[in-house]
Amino acid sequence: xxxxxxxxxxxxxxxxxxxxxxxxxxxxxxxxxxxxxxxxxxxxxxxxxxxxxxxxxxxxxxxxxxxxxxxxxxxxxxxxxxxxxxxxxxxxxxxxxxxxxxxxxxxxxxxxxxxxxxxxxxxxxxxxxxxxxxxxxxxxxxxxxxxxxxxxxxxxxxxxxxxxxxxxxxxxxxxxxxxxxxxxxxxxxxxxxxxxxxxxxxxxxxxxxxxxxxxxxxxxxxxxxxxxxxxxxxxxxxxxxxxxxxxxxxxxxxxxxxxxxxxxxxxxxxxxxxxxxxxxxxxxxxxxxxxxxxxxxxxxxxxxxxxxxxxxxxxxxxxxxxxxxxxxxxxxxx
Amino acid sequence: xxxxxxxxxxxxxxxxxxxxxxxxxxxxxxxxxxxxxxxxxxxxxxxxxxxxxxxxxxxxxxxxxxxxxxxxxxxxxxxxxxxxxxxxxxxxxxxxxxxxxxxxxxxxxxxxxxxxxxxxxxxxxxxxxxxxxxxxxxxxxxxxxxxxxxxxxxxxxxxxxxxxxxxxxxxxxxxxxxxxxxxxxxxxxxxxxxxxxxxxxxxxxxxxxxxxxxxxxxxxxxxxxxxxxxxxxxxxxxxxxxxxxxxxxxxxxxxxxxxxxxxxxxxxxxxxxxxxxxxxxxxxxxxxxxxxxxxxxxxxxxxxxxxxxxxxxxxxxxxxxxxxxxxxxxxxxxxxxxxxxxxxxxxxxxxxxxxxxxxxxxxxxxxxxxxxxxxxxxxxxxxxxxxxxxxxxxxxxxxxxxxxxxxxxxxxxxxxxxxxxxxxxxxxxxxxxxxxxxxxxxxxxxxxxxxxxxxxx
Numbered sequence: 001x002x003x004x005x006x007x008x009x010x011x012x013x014x015x016x017x018x019x020x021x022x023x024x025x026x027x028x029x030x031x032x033x034x035x036x037x038x039x040x041x042x043x044x045x046x047x048x049x050x051x052x053x054x055x056x057x058x059x060x061x062x063x064x065x066x067x068x069x070x071x072x073x074x075x076x077x078x079x080x081x082x083x084x085x086x087x088x089x090x091x092x093x094x095x096x097x098x099x100x101x102x103x104x105x106x107x108x109x110x111x112x113x114x115x116x117x118x119x120x121x122x123x124x125x126x127x128x129x130x131x132x133x134x135x136x137x138x139x140x141x142x143x144x145x146x147x148x149x150x151x152x153x154x155x156x157x158x159x160x161x162x163x164x165x166x167x168x169x170x171x172x173x174x175x176x177x178x179x180x181x182x183x184x185x186x187x188x189x190x191x192x193x194x195x196x197x198x199x200x201x202x203x204x205x206x207x208x209x210x211x212x213x214x215x216x217x218x219x220x221x222x223x224x225x226x227x228x229x230x231x232x233x234x235x236x237x238x239x240x241x242x243x244x245x246x247x248x249x250x251x252x253x254x255x256x257x258x259x260x261x262x263x264x265x266x267x268x269x270x271x272x273x274x275x276x277x278x279x280x281x282x283x284x285x286x287x288x289x290x291x292x293x294x295x296x297x298x299x300x301x302x303x304x305x306x307x308x309x310x311x312x313x314x315x316x317x318x319x320x321x322x323x324x325x326x327x328x329x330x331x332x333x334x
Numbered sequence: 335x336x337x338x339x340x341x342x343x344x345x346x347x348x349x350x351x352x353x354x355x356x357x358x359x360x361x362x363x364x365x366x367x368x369x370x371x372x373x374x375x376x377x378x379x380x381x382x383x384x385x386x387x388x389x390x391x392x393x394x395x396x397x398x399x400x401x402x403x404x405x406x407x408x409x410x411x412x413x414x415x416x417x418x419x420x421x422x423x424x425x426x427x428x429x430x431x432x433x434x435x436x437x438x439x440x441x442x443x444x445x446x447x448x449x450x451x452x453x454x455x456x457x458x459x460x461x462x463x464x465x466x467x468x469x470x471x472x473x474x475x476x477x478x479x480x481x482x483x484x485x486x487x488x489x490x491x492x493x494x495x496x497x498x499x500x501x502x503x504x505x506x507x508x509x510x511x512x513x514x515x516x517x518x519x520x521x522x523x524x525x526x527x528x529x530x531x532x533x534x535x536x537x538x539x540x541x542x543x544x545x546x547x548x549x550x551x552x553x554x555x556x557x558x559x560x561x562x563x564x565x566x567x568x569x570x571x572x573x574x575x576x577x578x579x580x581x582x583x584x585x586x587x588x589x590x591x592x593x594x595x596x597x598x599x600x601x602x603x604x605x606x607x608x609x610x611x612x613x614x615x616x617x618x619x620x621x622x623x624x625x626x627x628x629x630x631x632x633x634x635x636x637x638x639x640x641x642x643x644x645x646x647x648x649x650x651x652x653x654x655x656x657x658x659x660x661x662x663x664x665x666x667x668x669x670x671x672x673x674x675x676x677x678x679x680x681x682x683x684x685x686x687x688x689x690x691x692x693x694x695x696x697x698x699x700x701x702x703x704x705x706x707x708x709x710x711x712x713x714x715x716x717x718x719x720x721x722x723x724x725x726x727x728x729x730x731x732x733x734x735x736x737x738x739x740x741x742x743x744x745x746x747x748x749x750x751x752x753x754x755x756x757x758x759x760x761x762x763x764x765x766x767x768x769x770x771x772x773x774x775x776x777x778x779x780x781x782x783x784x785x786x787x788x789x790x791x
Contacts (some may be wrong), residue, residue: 054446054449054450055446055447055449055450055451056446058397058398058401058442058443058445058446059439059442059443059445059446061401061405061442062434062438062439062442064405065404065405065408065434065438066434066435066438066439068408068409068412069408069430069431069434070431071412072408072411072412072419072423072427072430073423073427073428073430073431074427076419076420076423076427077420079411079412079416079419080412080416080419080420082412083409083412083413083416084412084413084416084727084728084729087413087727087729087733087737088733088736088737090409090413091409091413091737091740091741094405094406094409095740095741095744097402097405097406098402098403098405098406098744098748099744101398101401101402101405102398102399102402102748102751104398105394105395105398105399106395106751106755109391109395109755109758109759110751110754110755110758294423294424294427295424295497295499295500297424297499297500298423298424298425298427298428298499298500301428301500301503302427302428302431302432305428305431305432305435305436306431306435309435309436310435313435313439313440313443316439316440316443316444317439317443320443320444320446320447323447323451323454323455324446324450324451324454
């Protein structure tokens with residue numbers, strides 16, 4: 001197999017990794033923002049919730065730059081088409097990201113009178129970001145078709161993604177908080193888990209119904225016997241999470257990380273499912289990775305660096321998570 | 335009615351202008367924080383830790399604004415300038431890719447340790463994290479300036495079927511204008527941060543802050559400015575000479591020289607008129623432009639009329655003079671303050687006031703300089719390869735109009751909030767001690783506040 005064939009596959013894998021890691025990591029910190037309680041007496045809760053994502057959010061958002069960057073760099077033609085189609089929702093998402101990113105810092109430093117205002121903006125920005133990402137996912141999956149069904153599908157996807165982020169955020173909080181806030185987080189996790197389940201089931205069903213190609217990919221024998229394990233395991237994870245969450249938090253806070261891991265598993269399988277539905281198309285039904293790839297020499301030049309640097313990035317990211325392990329209430333700003 | 339091209343250009347200019355404000359402060363502020371932390375680690379004097387703690391707050395706020403506006407930048411290429419990546423993506427892609435890989439993750443991750451980790455890691459690891467964050471911001475500047483410089487003076491490539499392919503990465507990265515532009519920008523960052531620190535410290539002192547920390551920071555800022563400004567003037571001159579060689583039309587527009595002539599005068603002030611192709615109300619020094627640009631008073635400078643296309647004259651002419659004028663002010667303020675500090679005198683109120691006014695002078699000078707160089711590349715997006723007009727998106731103009739309005743509104747609000755918050759932080763620090771959040775075991779040894787060891791009179 002030639003380099004021109006292999007390199008786009010490697011880069012689409014890097015892109016997939018970036019998108020998956022982004023959805024997990026920024027997913028939980030967006031989720032914390034979506035769940036942000038705004039009433040007066042919840043200020044303590046808000047401070048703890050912010051402390052739980054404080055050391056991480058910045059690096060988490062960098063995975064979005066990496067994901068968009070990989071499409072921009074490795075698949076420039078696809079990048080142009082995607083962002084042309086998503087011009088307005090992408091801008092709305094960016095404004096949401098701006099709002100929440102700065103609110104985060106301003107709330108701690110601005111005059112006290114403005115703290116609640118920044119908290120509101122933080123929640124609003126997180127919700128706007130999550131909704132527009134879900135909407136864009138819906139548009140992308142339908143190949144940017146216009147029309148009522150595609151719009152409704154995209155809106156459903158927007159709600160599904162927002163619920164999914166809220167769910168992973170709630171399980172993150174189960175891990176990072178204690179006492180009353182932890183109990184509340186458990187409740188949030190149970191509610192959002194069910195909405196997320198409906199969202200994923202709906203997207204799967206519509207997708208198979210609308211796209212005969214996707215249908216045949218999933219239901220052709222003999223491959224179907226293996227690939228159908230993906231939705232099956234996903235379903236089992238849902239049932240397990242749903243069951244376990246009834247008993248949380250456990251005595252002495254045992255296994256407080258387990259719901260988070262289960263939801264990560266659901267994210268991973270959903271992502272693999274999506275990727276499997278469309279590969280090697282980078283825009284469903286329109287363009288393959290090879291049609292949109294950059295020049296081989298440029299990809300190779302970048303690959304040398306990526307091979308060295310990505311493991312280093314993963315290593316120091318892990319280092320940072322180890323440093324900041326444990327409950328967020330112990331975290332002090334500065 | 336503005337079309338998609340004009341609106342996209344304004345939107346890109348608004349985005350990049352807003353974005354660059356924050357890295358310009360933080361590239362150098364990161365190194366200054368590292369210096370504060372290192373001084374503290376070596377001398378164990380609490381004043382350095384207090385300086386660190388005050389400035390790290392501002393660093394983190396500035397960083398947040400830089401990050402969110404930077405994410406917006408990474409989308410602009412695709413949303414508004416698809417032709418850019420389609421034509422030169424093989425060059426621009428890897429350079430941007432290396433910026434993400436080597437700089438963004440590094441600074442973002444270690445920033446977390448720098449801000450939140452002080453009680454969780456050893457002091458050495460914390461100092462090291464500060465160093466890595468500073469290094470990350472500088473690496474980021476390295477890659478993005480390599481790409482920007484390549485757009486001005488492309489090298490190391492070939493064109494096949496209208497698409498650019500890389501032939502030599504060394505030549506691409508170290509293209510002719512890169513070394514000058516990189517050093518010019520890093521020095522600009524140093525000066526911006528130096529006046530930023532001096533200005534806010536001067537504000538605190540003038541408002542009656544009795545502590546040593548703002549005086550230590552003021553001295554650091556002023557000394558840094560006093561050292562960097564002559565270097566900047568020298569490097570700026572080299573950068574100009576390089577531009578004369580590679581982009582002569584830009585220099586002709588900066589100097590508003592219409593006809594090729596020998597012994598070209600240096601125009602201090604004028605109103606250039608592009609339609610009548612002449613200058614009005616000019617005040618000039620004979621032969622000076624030739625002397626500066628060719629190092630020969632009789633040297634010849636090519637006039638604008640000789641170029642087939644040239645950039646618009648007014649923005650370059652005035653932008654350049656704003657930048658140089660502010661540079662001169664920086665020279666005066668930093669050296670005047672330096673002389674007094676060396677003699678051990680406290681700065682008089684008037685000078686403190688002046689430094690306060692100069693707080694954001696670096697921003698204005700940096701923006702003016704960037705407008706000169708970027709507008710000076712027009713009508714090209716990549717000199718000789720791609721015209722700006724050919725790279726723009728086909729998104730309808732009303733869509734771009736809406737997003738532009740939304741960005742402008744957001745950015746204006748954020749800028750107001752940022753400056754307001756700086757004021758709040760500075761005011762609060764006058765009465766509140768910096769080390770309040772230190773763990774108790776540190777707080778005890780640091781109990782004296784008005785200790786007069788070291789820095790100030």
